[in-house]
Amino acid sequence: MDTFVNFFLGGFANGAVIALMALALVLVWRSSRVVNFAQVGQAMFTSFVGLTVVDLTGSWILGLVIAIAAGAVLGLIIHFLVMRPVRRADSSGAIIATFGVLIALQALAAMIWGGDPRAYPTPVSYSGITVFGRVIAITPYDIFVIVAMVILVLILTIVLTRTKLGLSMRASAFNPEVARLSGVRVSRMLAAGWIIAGMVGAVAGVLVAPTATLSPNSFDIFLVFAFTAAVIGGLDSLVGAVTFGIGTGLLLSLVTGYSDASNAALVALILLALNLWFKPEGAFNHHKARSV
Amino acid sequence: MRDLMLRAPGSRFAIHAAVTVAIWAVLTWLNGSIEPQLSYYLALAAMYATAMFGMTILVGLSGQVSLGNGALMAVGGYVFALTSMKWSTVPIIGVPWNAVWSMVFAGLGGVIAGVLIGALGARLRGPYLAGLTLGIAVGIPTIVNRFPALLGGDEGLKLIVPYPEGGYPEAISQQEAAEQVPADDAFLDEFLVEELPADSATSAPADSGDLLTPEEAVSGVESGDLLTPEEAVSGVPTDAPTDAATDTALVVDVPADGVDAAAAVGSDFVLQQWQASVAIAVACIVGFLAINLVSGRQGRVWQAVRDDPVAAAVVGIAPAGAKVSAFVVSSLFAALAGAVLAQILTFVGAGAFGLGLSLSLLVGVVLGGRMSLAGAAIGAVLLVWLPELVDTVSGDRGWPDQITNNAPNLLYGLLVVVVVLLAPGGIMGAVSGGWARVRPQRARETR
Numbered sequence: 021m022d023t024f025v026n027f028f029l030g031g032f033a034n035g036a037v038i039a040l041m042a043l044a045l046v047l048v049w050r051s052s053r054v055v056n057f058a059q060v061g062q063a064m065f066t067s068f069v070g071l072t073v074v075d076l077t078g079s080w081i082l083g084l085v086i087a088i089a090a091g092a093v094l095g096l097i098i099h100f101l102v103m104r105p106v107r108r109a110d111s112s113g114a115i116i117a118t119f120g121v122l123i124a125l126q127a128l129a130a131m132i133w134g135g136d137p138r139a140y141p142t143p144v145s146y147s148g149i150t151v152f153g154r155v156i157a158i159t160p161y162d163i164f165v166i167v168a169m170v171i172l173v174l175i176l177t178i179v180l181t182r183t184k185l186g187l188s189m190r191a192s193a194f195n196p197e198v199a200r201l202s203g204v205r206v207s208r209m210l211a212a213g214w215i216i217a218g219m220v221g222a223v224a225g226v227l228v229a230p231t232a233t234l235s236p237n238s239f240d241i242f243l244v245f246a247f248t249a250a251v252i253g254g255l256d257s258l259v260g261a262v263t264f265g266i267g268t269g270l271l272l273s274l275v276t277g278y279s280d281a282s283n284a285a286l287v288a289l290i291l292l293a294l295n296l297w298f299k300p301e302g303a304f305n306h307h308k309a310r311s312v
Numbered sequence: 313m314r315d316l317m318l319r320a321p322g323s324r325f326a327i328h329a330a331v332t333v334a335i336w337a338v339l340t341w342l343n344g345s346i347e348p349q350l351s352y353y354l355a356l357a358a359m360y361a362t363a364m365f366g367m368t369i370l371v372g373l374s375g376q377v378s379l380g381n382g383a384l385m386a387v388g389g390y391v392f393a394l395t396s397m398k399w400s401t402v403p404i405i406g407v408p409w410n411a412v413w414s415m416v417f418a419g420l421g422g423v424i425a426g427v428l429i430g431a432l433g434a435r436l437r438g439p440y441l442a443g444l445t446l447g448i449a450v451g452i453p454t455i456v457n458r459f460p461a462l463l464g465g466d467e468g469l470k471l472i473v474p475y476p477e478g479g480y481p482e483a484i485s486q487q488e489a490a491e492q493v494p495a496d497d498a499f500l501d502e503f504l505v506e507e508l509p510a511d512s513a514t515s516a517p518a519d520s521g522d523l524l525t526p527e528e529a530v531s532g533v534e535s536g537d538l539l540t541p542e543e544a545v546s547g548v549p550t551d552a553p554t555d556a557a558t559d560t561a562l563v564v565d566v567p568a569d570g571v572d573a574a575a576a577v578g579s580d581f582v583l584q585q586w587q588a589s590v591a592i593a594v595a596c597i598v599g600f601l602a603i604n605l606v607s608g609r610q611g612r613v614w615q616a617v618r619d620d621p622v623a624a625a626v627v628g629i630a631p632a633g634a635k636v637s638a639f640v641v642s643s644l645f646a647a648l649a650g651a652v653l654a655q656i657l658t659f660v661g662a663g664a665f666g667l668g669l670s671l672s673l674l675v676g677v678v679l680g681g682r683m684s685l686a687g688a689a690i691g692a693v694l695l696v697w698l699p700e701l702v703d704t705v706s707g708d709r710g711w712p713d714q715i716t717n718n719a720p721n722l723l724y725g726l727l728v729v730v731v732v733l734l735a736p737g738g739i740m741g742a743v744s745g746g747w748a749r750v751r752p753q754r755a756r757e758t759r
Contacts, residue, residue: 055439057446105733115377115442116678117732123671124725130718240667244450247443282457289451293432296444300436 026158027277028270033162034231035269036169040224041246042253042261043176044217049255050193051213054103057118059246060239061125062098062218063225066090067234068133070226071140080143087222095218099211130236137238140229165227172223173262176216180258189213241285245272248292328603336596343592348584353696355584355656358591360692363649364677365595365602365685366642371674372682373611374638375618377438380445381646382670383452384425388647389654389665391421393469394462415594415651422647423640430639434632449670453662468661471654591652598645602685605641614638675724678731681740690739698723 041059048056056062070087074080098121106117146161180186191199192209200206225239232238249268253260268291272284339358343351363385370378396414429448433441456463463469605611613634616624621631654660676695681687699720706716735742 049439055443057442102729102733111438112371112375112377112682113732113736115438116674117729119379119671119674120678120725120728120732122725123675123728124722127718127721127725131715131722134714135718241450244447247446251440251443280457282454285447285451285454286458289447292444292447296436296440297432300440 023277024274027273029158030162030277031270031273032158032266033165033269034273035266036166037224037228037231038242038245038249038269039262039265040169040172040220040227041242042249042265043173043258044221044224045246045250046253046255046258046261047213047217047220049250051189051210051217052099052103052107054114054118055247055255056217057115057243058098058121058125059217059221060225060243061122062091062094063221063242064234064236064239065125065129066094066218066222067140067225067229068129068138070222071138071229071234072133074141080141084223084226087226088219091218091220091222091225092215093218095214095216095221096211098218099214103214104207104210126236133236135236137233137235140226140234142230146230161230168223168227172220173258176220176258179216185212244285244288244292245269248288248295251292252295324607325604328600328607332596332600332603335599336592339592339596340589343585343588348582351582351584351588352656353700355588355591355652357692357696358588358595359649359652359656360673360676360695361689362591362595362598362652363646363673364680364688364692365598366645366649367673367677368682368685368688369602369606369614369645370638370642371677372684372687373606373618374614374635375438376433376635376638377442377674378433378445378639378642379442379667379670379674380429380433380448380452381642381673382665382667383448384422384429384643384646385650385653385669386453386660386662386665387421387425387643388418388650389660390456390463390469390650391647392418392651392654393471393660396471397469411590411655415648418647418651419644422643422645422650425647426640426643427636429643430636434635434639445670446667449667453665456662464661468659468664471658471660587656590655594648594652598648599685599689602641602645606685610637672724675728677738678728679724679738681738681742683737684740684744687738687740694739 041063044059044063045056048054048059066087069090070083073086074083077083102117102121103114106114142161142164144160144164146159180190188199188204189209189212191202192204192206193213196206199209228239228242232242245268246265249265250261252268253262253264268288271291272287275283275287339354343354346354363381367378367381370376370381392411392414395417396411399413429445433444436444456468457465459465613624613629614637616627616629617631617634624631624634650665653664657664672695676691677688678691679694680689680691702719702723703716706719711719731738735745737745
């Protein structure tokens with residue numbers, strides 16, 4: 021029972037990161053109907069930028085801020101150079117283009133920072149807390165990650181539901197034609213979706229980098245986790261992404277704890293396959309995932 | 313006239329057969345007349361082409377972007393490895409077990425995996441399918457860690473392939489070479505295949521390189537392998553029993569062919585050339601199957617379902633069935649390619665079949681032209697040649713390794729984006745588009 025509680029608690033932080041990455045996928049999907057498979061590539065790249073800043077200045081917070089800014093810039097660049105022009109291509113084209121971006125970003129990162137895994141520092145301690153004389157599996161850093169996730173989700177919720185920008189974004193996602201007629205500049209809202217997703221992804225990258233070492237490929241597995249969470253959540257739903265992101269993190273933590281870390285990808289795959297077989301539209305969505 | 317020829321029953325089949333034989337003959341001649349290291353690249357290109365013919369059908373014609381084909385290659389590779397090692401003494405239908413049987417079983421494994429994945433994936437829209445197959449590409453290779461005793465875990469399995477007589481010493485040196493390759497998790501897993509020639513080049517020449525005149529090599533390949541195209545086709549399950557005797561000769565020994573052939577195989581055996589001849593034969597068989605499927609009714613069915621499933625259903629095509637069949641065909645090809653890759657590396661391991669392999673298949677087929685089988689072949693050559701080109705260029709300019717090793721992937725990624733944006737038909741599309749402007753009438757006909 022003790023171990024179960026430990027694995028369960030440890031899973032929360034992992035789940036928070038998966039939730040953020042799933043959020044980034046959902047934000048892009050809502051704005052431009054593209055699953056951004058380059059998402060983890062962007063997160064990885066901006067984490068390297070953050071790490072470089074931390075190495076130069078010694079300030080973890082400054083690294084985070086610069087990484088977020090880099091995430092916004094990168095999202096904007098990818099939107100304008102690749103995804104906006106690609107809308108003219110067929111539907112396969114957009115998917116393939118995101119993989120092209122992923123490959124290019126990973127190669128570029130390997131060129132600049134090398135392929136060896138790097139350690140990312142933490143702002144607070146990353147060793148187990150002692151409660152009533154027993155070391156439990158949750159660390160101050162885990163709590164930090166969870167709190168950061170909650171704050172970020174709150175900010176996002178306020179931006180998307182309480183501001184004019186959020187209203188315009190939701191309008192252009194819901195019905196681009198009507199939004200355009202009502203004076204919303206839909207293409208700007210698409211760009212905003214990519215920028216915000218890039219920033220959220222950057223936070224997720226910086227938060228997860230200390231727990232999973234940072235290398236050009238080390239986030240690949242999180243693409244599978246985040247996609248699984250986003251799809252189960254309905255791919256369209258922010259609430260769904262957060263809920264099932266945390267859920268996926270908890271489940272994978274239990275799997276890792278009770279069997280082996282290398283099982284996580286397989287379990288995520290099974291989870292995704294079951295979901296796509298029985299309820300492909302996800303839990304919080306009414307759009308169709310199936311075509312025939 | 314051309315029209316009449318194409319309309320006569322069976323004539324398309326005959327033309328394809330003739331073209332396939334011609335291509336096979338040219339490649340075999342090429343394989344015999346080049347350096348062992350170039351044969352190695354030829355083998356790789358043929359292996360990529362085999363897998364990418366399936367990608368053309370799946371991604372191009374049936375419009376299902378899949379990243380799972382690297383994992384399906386793993387299925388083929390592991391089935392080949394296991395059956396060729398564990399059952400090497402089991403005769404089937406009176407014929408001793410050999411690489412051909414293992415290929416057959418690898419293909420069967422691919423078909424089964426294709427049915428399973430297709431049944432799930434064919435119902436999904438583009439991004440969902442891409443995500444699911446991404447999970448397959450990442451998740452399936454981790455299965456080897458579940459069964460370390462059987463599948464060798466992280467270490468992988470070393471193959472003992474029944475090479476022709478006299479081939480063993482070098483086969484072993486090749487294995488040692490494979491072991492020396494660091495099990496790095498680099499991106500497009502070409503590290504495994506990239507670094508091998510260099511290693512084997514240091515060990516191989518003493519045994520074989522000096523003995524080879526092109527003539528000897530050609531005669532060795534031709535008489536030793538006994539691959540007339542008809543027999544090559546018999547490597548496909550349907551015909552296997554009738555031609556089994558010659559198939560055995562193909563990989564085990566050539567006693568019936570007299571002293572000359574045996575001597576040629578015995579003394580002048582070059583592993584890379586033998587691997588290339590296997591890869592070329594498989595690629596030609598698979599290419600022949602693919603071109604007949606694509607240019608016939610099934611090809612139109614796949615495209616109809618891709619362009620408009622509802623309209624296709626209205627004219628009596630079952631969209632789901634068409635999508636699953638594209639999956640099954642591409643899995644079969646992928647599994648055969650995986651079996652060939654296993655023979656080229658003389659090794660199977662999760663690292664060799666990871667996400668990088670799946671991505672490189674997608675890159676190759678997109679760059680070459682995802683609507684055409686010729687595009688797949690061009691893409692296959694590109695996958696092998698581009699890193700070499702970059703290596704040469706960087707060698708001249710004195711770039712550091714960190715740049716050189718990653719430049720091919722950066723190029724791949726950027727080129728994929730450029731191709732999707734500017735030339736969705738890839739190289740083949742650009743070429744045939746240019747051709748259409750020159751000769752509009754002809755182009756319409758052959759399309």
